[in-house]
Amino acid sequence: MMFLNEASLLNNIRTRYYKNKIYTYVANILIAVNPYSEIPALYSPEMIRNYKGKSLGQLPPHVFAIADKAYRDMQVLKQSQSIIVSGESGAGKTESTKHLLKFLCHNWGEESGILEQKILDANPVLEAFGNAKTTRNNNSSRFGKFIEVHFDKDFKVLYDIPQ
Numbered sequence: 001m002m003f004l005n006e007a008s009l010l011n012n013i014r015t016r017y018y019k020n021k022i023y024t025y026v027a028n029i030l031i032a033v034n035p036y037s038e039i040p041a042l043y044s045p046e047m048i049r050n051y052k053g054k055s056l057g058q059l060p061p062h063v064f065a066i067a068d069k070a071y072r073d074m075q076v077l078k079q080s081q082s083i084i085v086s087g088e089s090g091a092g093k094t095e096s097t098k099h100l101l102k103f104l105c106h107n108w109g110e111e112s113g114i115l116e117q118k119i120l121d122a123n124p125v126l127e128a129f130g131n132a133k134t135t136r137n138n139n140s141s142r143f144g145k146f147i148e149v150h151f152d153k154d155f156k157v158l159y160d161i162p163q
């Protein structure tokens, strides 16, 4: 971008959004715009495989790239990593968190995948207890959500911060 200010950033995000490119990087922060419709190719099994082991920026901006970087940083630095998912109600935090979990489970989980499937399957149950319809979101996590997933010894904390 020629000028880095709020207006040009928003314009850039809008232009990308109209091309179904809902993800944009600002340095190593990922901005996601809620498309309010399914973009199937964005989360296909092929995409999940493509983003495994790729450096940030090697492929187009994606929530999978953030998950992969966190996992690889954990391995290299031997320290737990955190992904903070933040935004107003209805912004798409819960959906983003589900995509993060799915990516991590499919690419970096145990081989049998049984435990990972249980983690993914637990989500609808938790939502049944913790979610409610609000004016801003039909499936709002009003009671807050905190997901902690451990792979091996010291993997990983995901936060979905209620707004």
Ligand SMILES: Nc1ncnc2c1ncn2[C@@H]1O[C@H](COP(=O)(O)OP(=O)(O)OP(=O)(O)O)[C@@H](O)[C@H]1O
Residues within 6 Å of the ligand: 034, 035, 036, 037, 038, 039, 087, 088, 089, 090, 091, 092, 093, 094, 095, 096, 137, 139, 140, 141, 142, 161, 162, 163
């Ligand atoms: N990546 C996405 N693709 C398609 N639809 C999405 C996506 N992200 C969000 N949505 C749609 O937007 C709705 C609201 O998203 P979500 O529940 O994730 O918001 P939230 O930020 O967690 O809200 P709250 O803080 O109220 O819990 C979802 O039910 C879904 O219909």
